[in-house]
Amino acid sequence: MTYVCIYTFQLSETKSGEIQRIDMNKFDCEKIKVIFKLDIDMFYDLKVEPIQPPHIEHVLQQCLKIKDSIEKAKILFTPEYFSVSFFKNGKKIVVKNADGFLQFPLYISFDEENFVVGEAAKKVLGDKPTFVIYDLMKLCSKDAIKKKDSKWPFKITYDDSKNESLIEFDTFRGRRKAAPDSFIFLILKFCLGLIEKETGKKFEEIGIEFEGLGSKENYQQCFEKAADRLNLKLTFL
Structure with missing residues (x-):
């Protein structure tokens, strides 16, 4: 019938x-x-x-989960490197640097008009050491002044009035002083640019993970100050 x-x-x-x-x-x-x-x-x-039939509802829920996972991104920090990853179609993708490696050296150079991050900045250290900032995880920790290294080509002091460390270094425009969160700000900005280039999306929230660095509470304050300048929300993993 x-x-x-x-x-x-x-x-x-x-x-x-x-x-x-x-x-x-x-x-x-x-x-x-x-x-x-x-x-x-x-x-x-x-x-x-x-x-909708139950199986359709299940498929829709799975699609929503995949959609959410696409919007997740993470930056992993170690004492000397950082890496950037995100999820696409439910799979983790790690961003490669210009040389095809999955890690970026934690170096920033200021010998040009625009700052440079990663391997290219590390190469500047040999010719223009005072223009390069490295050991960023030591500099952004709560007790940075106690971790002062006599081999650093930049100078670190402590500002009692602001209750923060200040780094003195050379730039394309002359000698400058900056707080450690200024350098983390540049790293986060660089990473957001990489993620947006790979995914076509702007992120308002990302995950931050520390590896081989001890307690994350030792770095959170500096990272949060840097993120505030980008209107970026951080989730510490």
Whole structure:
């Protein structure tokens, strides 16, 4: 036996006195739910909703999970390197540097008009050491002044009035002083640029993970100050 579907659901009139018709062709499903309400004044309210089979609901939920995972990104920091990763189609992708490696040296150079990060900055250290900042994880820790290294080509001091360390170094425009969060700001900005280039999306929240650095509480304050300048929310993993 064959059943013929009625494609139009019709009622006599709406509040405005007009005939109301609902086109069933727009519902791409096997079943629908009709909700009909009638008040004391004989005015009605009609809603028609699709009913998805359980397996369809499961697929939709999985799609939503995948969509969420695409928007997740993470930066991993070690004493000497950092790496950038994100999820795409449910798979983790680690961003490669210009040389094809998965890690970026934690170096920043200021010998050019625009700052340079990673391997290219590390190469500047040989010719122009005072223009390069490295050991960033030591510099951004709470006790940075105690970790002072006599071999550093830059100078570190402590500003009691601001309760923070200051790094003095050379730049393309001359001698400068900056707090450690300024360098973390540049690293985060660089990483966000990489992620946006790879995914086509701007991120307002990313994960931060520390490896081989001890307690994350020792670095959180510096990272949060840097992130505030980017209107970026950090989740410490």
